[in-house]
Amino acid sequence: MRSENGITSFDALDGALCAIMAEWNRTDIDFATRVAHLSDQTSSVGFLSRLNGNYFLIQDVTVFNDSSKDTLTGSAGLDWFFAGTADKVTDLSDADKAFIFV
DSSP states (O other): OOBTTEEETTTTOHHHHHHHHHHHTOSSSOHHHHHHHHTTOTTSTTGGGOSSTTOOOOBTTTEEEOSSOOEEOOOSSOOEEEEETTOEETTOOTTSEEEEEO
């Protein structure tokens, strides 16, 4: 998953990106459960039925910040941001999930 904000360990692995997106786009589980599955929270409900296999989004392990200043904007509903201290998140709500790289 390449974004304007950084890189992942999976940028060149189409299968990993597809598995992560399959989990993220699920409609049969809620936002918190999708984030738990994608962040390797093994005690989360339904963890063994996750669609992302063994591909996880973990700050500074598989998700890395770049050195540029970015502006991040989510969409309707709940969002999950990985942002650096110089980055600006334009619509972060209390219900969103954000990891700030230090």
